[in-house]
Amino acid sequence: MTYTKYSASGNDFVIFHTFTKKDYSQEAIKLCNRTEGIGADGLIVLVPNENADFEWLFYNSDGSDASMCGNGTRACAHYAYTNDLAPSTMNFLTGAGLIKSIVENSIVETQLTAPIVIKEEFKQEGFTWYLVDTGVPHLVTIVDDLEKYDHDLCAKMRYEHNANVNFAKIEDSKDGKVLKVRTYERGVEGETQACGTGMAACFLRANNLNLVKDKTFVYPKSGEELTLSLIDSTIYFKGAVKKVFTTSF
Numbered sequence: 001m002t003y004t005k006y007s008a009s010g011n012d013f014v015i016f017h018t019f020t021k022k023d024y025s026q027e028a029i030k031l032c033n034r035t036e037g038i039g040a041d042g043l044i045v046l047v048p049n050e051n052a053d054f055e056w057l058f059y060n061s062d063g064s065d066a067s068m069c070g071n072g073t074r075a076c077a078h079y080a081y082t083n084d085l086a087p088s089t090m091n092f093l094t095g096a097g098l099i100k101s102i103v104e105n106s107i108v109e110t111q112l113t114a115p116i117v118i119k120e121e122f123k124q125e126g127f128t129w130y131l132v133d134t135g136v137p138h139l140v141t142i143v144d145d146l147e148k149y150d151h152d153l154c155a156k157m158r159y160e161h162n163a164n165v166n167f168a169k170i171e172d173s174k175d176g177k178v179l180k181v182r183t184y185e186r187g188v189e190g191e192t193q194a195c196g197t198g199m200a201a202c203f204l205r206a207n208n209l210n211l212v213k214d215k216t217f218v219y220p221k222s223g224e225e226l227t228l229s230l231i232d233s234t235i236y237f238k239g240a241v242k243k244v245f246t247t248s249f
């Protein structure tokens, strides 16, 4: 089998395509293992679909499946286009529904699914939280210092709410207010270099509080620049992806 490793702003994935739709959770654990496998935050498998350009199966590195992955959609779209599996503007089926992505060289933009606010605001562990589903569930707290991010606290909140956990900080820049985000990812069970649906959740919370504009630069742990836009209640997520290598075994 031929596998391709992608990095989407530091969130990394193993991707392959096949005609066989089955459970690949065990393959995900092996392939994502960073000492004995290729190493990645997740596995993406493309399979044929009669109602879209393709369907994807997404697994976190612990083998759990997830309905959506923002960075994964950007990497997957680039993979599909460069392997002639889809046109540069494509629609593919995920667990969160149909996703539209547009590939322009190494820049890929994804139209995310409609966000669903689960809990508007609640206090816990000394922080004020917002819980929203941007394809997968995310807890968001806005802080004045990202060093307040704490692994054990995130793990507690992750299991209690079955959600990814995000700390966000608003900063001034030459481009106006920007967001910096740190994310503890469910299914990786630790901080990742970037989390697309997490950045979208933080952007939505900050925008709802009128702290950032409808088009904002967002910087995850990796420091790479992503653009989040809100147009007619739809979130668009845009940034570069990198095909790292392809291997077969």
Ligand SMILES: N[C@H](CCC[C@H](N)C(=O)O)C(=O)O
Binding pocket: 011, 041, 060, 065, 066, 068, 069, 070, 071, 072, 136, 137, 164, 185, 186, 187, 188, 194, 195, 196, 197, 198
């Ligand atoms: N770990 C997430 C799925 C991947 C989300 C993230 N990698 C993204 O880019 O949105 C979950 O199980 O809810």
